[in-house]
Amino acid sequence: MEKRRGGAEEVMSPVPDPPQAEEPQPTRHASTASLSLELLPDDALLLVLRYLDVPSLLTCRLVCRRLGVLVLHHEVWRHREIGGYGDRTCMCPQLRLAPCVRLLYVFSELNQRVPCRWAALAWTRCAAAEVRLRLLDDAASTYATAVALIFRQEALGRLRSLAVSSSSKKASKISLLMATASSTPGLEKLELIVYESSLPTHLQLDCSIMAPSLRHFKCNLCHPLEPYANFIVAGHAATLETVDLGSEASSMACAAIVPLLVGLPKLTKLSCSNIPGVEVMAARDSLRDLELTVMTETEHRGALAGAAALLRRASQLQKVTVYYSPGTPDVRVDVVRALASSRRSRVESLQIHNYGDNDDDDGQYFCHLQELITAMPSLPILRRLCVDVGGSMEKLDELALAITPDTTPALRTVYLGLGEGPCGHAWLHRDANCAGV
Numbered sequence: 304m305e306k307r308r309g310g311a312e313e314v315m316s317p318v319p320d321p322p323q324a325e326e327p328q329p330t331r332h333a334s335t336a337s338l339s340l341e342l343l344p345d346d347a348l349l350l351v352l353r354y355l356d357v358p359s360l361l362t363c364r365l366v367c368r369r370l371g372v373l374v375l376h377h378e379v380w381r382h383r384e385i386g387g388y389g390d391r392t393c394m395c396p397q398l399r400l401a402p403c404v405r406l407l408y409v410f411s412e413l414n415q416r417v418p419c420r421w422a423a424l425a426w427t428r429c430a431a432a433e434v435r436l437r438l439l440d441d442a443a444s445t446y447a448t449a450v451a452l453i454f455r456q457e458a459l460g461r462l463r464s465l466a467v468s469s470s471s472k473k474a475s476k477i478s479l480l481m482a483t484a485s486s487t488p489g490l491e492k493l494e495l496i497v498y499e500s501s502l503p504t505h506l507q508l509d510c511s512i513m514a515p516s517l518r519h520f521k522c523n524l525c526h527p528l529e530p531y532a533n534f535i536v537a538g539h540a541a542t543l544e545t546v547d548l549g550s551e552a553s554s555m556a557c558a559a560i561v562p563l564l565v566g567l568p569k570l571t572k573l574s575c576s577n578i579p580g581v582e583v584m585a586a587r588d589s590l591r592d593l594e595l596t597v598m599t600e601t602e603h604r605g606a607l608a609g610a611a612a613l614l615r616r617a618s619q620l621q622k623v624t625v626y627y628s629p630g631t632p633d634v635r636v637d638v639v640r641a642l643a644s645s646r647r648s649r650v651e652s653l654q655i656h657n658y659g660d661n662d663d664d665d666g667q668y669f670c671h672l673q674e675l676i677t678a679m680p681s682l683p684i685l686r687r688l689c690v691d692v693g694g695s696m697e698k699l700d701e702l703a704l705a706i707t708p709d710t711t712p713a714l715r716t717v718y719l720g721l722g723e724g725p726c727g728h729a730w731l732h733r734d735a736n737c738a739g740v
Contacts, residue, residue: 340367340369345373348370348373349373349376349378349379352373352374352376352379353378353379353382357383357385357397360374360379361374361396361400375400375401375402376402377402377403380401380402380403380404380429381403381404381405381432382405383401383404383405383406384404384405384406384407384408385397385398385401385404385406385407385408385429386407386408386409386410387408393419393420394420394423394424395419395420395423397429398420398423398424398427398428398429399423399427399428399429400429401429402428402429402430403429403430403431403432403461404429404430404431404432405431405432405433406431406432406433406434406435407429407431407433407434407435407456408435408437409424409434409435409436409437409449409452410437410439411436411437411438411439411440411442411445411449412439412440421444421448424448424451424452424455425448425451425452425455426455427455428459429459430456430459430460430461430462431456431459431461431462432461432462432463432464433462433463433464433465433466433492434452434453434456434462434464434465434466435466435467436449436452436465436466436467436468437468438467438468438469438470438471438480439469439470440470440471441471441472441473441476443476446471446476446479446480449467449480450479450480450483453465453483453484453487454483457487457488457489460489462487462489462490463489463490463491463492464490464491464492464493465484465487465490465492465493465494466492466493466494466495466496466521467480467484467494467495467496468495468496468497468498469496469497469498470497470498471497474506477497477506478506478508478509481495481506481508481510481531482508482509482510483510485508485510485512485531485534485535485538486510486511486512486513488513488514488516489516490516490517491516491517491518491519492517492518492519492520493517493519493520493521493535494520494521494522495521495522495523495528495531496521496522496523496549497522497523497527497528506527506528506530506531508530508531508534512534512538512539515538515539515540515541515542515543516539516542517535517539517542517543518542518543518544518545519543519544519545519546519547520535520536520539520543520545520546520547521546521547521548521549522535522547522548522549523548523549523551523554524548524549524551524554524557524560524575525551525553525554525557526553526556526557529557529559529560532548532557532560533559533560533563536560536563536564536567537563540563540566540567540568541568541569542569543567543569543570544569544570544571544572545570545571545572545573545574545592546564546567546570546572546573546574546575547572547573547574547575547594548560548573548574548575548576548578549574549575549576550575550576550596550626550628551576552576552598552600554575554576554578555576555577555578555579555598555606557578558578558579558580560578561578561579561580561581561583561584562580562583564584564587565583565584565586565587567587567589568589569589570587570589570590571589571590571591571592572590572591572592572593572594573590573592573593573594574593574594574596575594575595575596576595576596576597576598577595577596577597577598577606577607577609577610578606578609579606579609580609581595581606581609581610581613582609582610582612582613582616584613584617585612585613585615585616585617588619589619590617590619590620591619591620591621591622592620592621592622593613593614593617593620593622593623593624594624594626595610595613595614595623595624595625595626596626596628597610597625597626597627597628597638598628599627599628607638610638610641611638611640611641612641613641614638614641614642615641615644618647618648618649619649620648620649620650621649621650621651621652622650622651622652622653623642623650623652623653623654624652624653624654624655624656625638625639625654625655625656626656626657627655627656627657638671639655639671639674639675639678640674640677640678642678642681642682643674643677643678643680643681643682644681648681648682648683648684649684650682650684650685651684651685651686651687651713652685652686652687652688652689653682653685653687653688653689654688654689654690655671655675655689655690655691656689656691657691672692672698672701672702675690675702676701676702676705676710679705679706679710679711680709680710680711682711683712683713684713685711685713685714686713686714686715686716687714687715687716687717687718688706688711688714688716688717688718689717689718689719689720690702690718690719690720691720692719692720699719702719703719
């Protein structure tokens with residue numbers, strides 16, 4: 304109170320209190336931020352967590368109990384892949400905590416630098432849908448752990464695809480690996496690549512196939528692997544849809560597999576060399592996609608007629624890819640001409656590639672230009688054409704001018720390879736190309 308003198312009396316007047324600072328009111332943004340985690344449903348949080356990298360994801364486990372549970376949900380992990388070649392970090396936390404992954408890579412050379420990986424791989428609870436193993440050493444522990452990993456993933460029950468590449472020179476290790484892979488039930492895709500230079504002469508295979516399940520099989524067919532390839536094709540004959548036998552020159556001596564291939568009722572795609580007898584594959588009505596590597600060395604020229612006969616008779620083919628290895632100017636005419644010999648062709652995609660004796664020679668031969676031009680009118684539903692012309696702009700001009708609505712009425716996409724020499728942009732402004740456009 305304040306005293307004022309007014310005559311004899313003292314008048315007391317009240318003194319106002321000092322203004323109080325107003326408490327800040329929470330903004331709408333702040334309120335939303337503080338409540339957003341509680342308001343979001345689990346499905347929305349799972350969708351967000353799918354886009355976090357693994358370190359951030361594992362850190363979220365420490366935020367709260369709810370996130371700690373959601374971070375380990377299978378929906379967060381089932382699309383991920385771990386252990387890529389560029390990933391040199393420790394995989395152990397992921398192998399210990401993640402419930403599942405789409406793809407698990409294992410590189411033996413990286414695991415030697417991070418020894419804890421081997422134990423984590425053998426005892427992981429992380430179920431992978433696909434496993435890719437690359438084993439580039441002969442250490443007994445490497446192959447023992449690889450076999451243990453396959454058994455572990457089989458027990459977890461999610462494994463559907465297995466790819467193994469090996470450079471071991473010991474028959475016992477490769478045989479053990481092949482037997483383990485072949486006897487794994489439920490596989491839909493199996494790939495085995497063994498570098499031929501390291502293969503022993505003979506491989507012993509002691510295993511059985513419980514039930515046919517493979518839909519896709521790939522291996523680099525050669526003499527030491529022929530019994531294994533025959534075993535897989537015969538054992539999974541009821542389910543196989545695609546078979547890739549590679550393009551090894553030694554596969555030309557593996558004709559015993561051809562009768563097995565023609566007996567696959569669901570086969571839709573075949574990749575192989577012109578193995579003697581391959582022309583019988585024309586009788587496989589389900590075959591739609593053919594990748595044929597034509598071996599042109601002198602010792603293999605007797606099999607060229609079989610390759611041409613296959614292309615001539617297989618009117619059910621929709622996609623044809625021909626590789627010449629190596630490309631030479633005097634042997635491929637019959638193969639290309641075979642495309643034009645049947646008036647019932649259903650080919651929608653045609654690719655022709657040339658491999659030289661070395662990388663600099665790839666595509667330098669293109670002697671079948673006239674045969675290809677002759678064949679095009681006989682491919683009435685051809686929609687995609689891919690050809691290597693070996694750096695010759697004159698040949699490219701000739702082919703471009705031959706592509707017209709009359710000769711290729713259904714064509715929609717054209718890939719013309721010039722090699723590493725000429726400039727493709729310069730060709731676009733040549734008179735022949737402008738006239739064609």
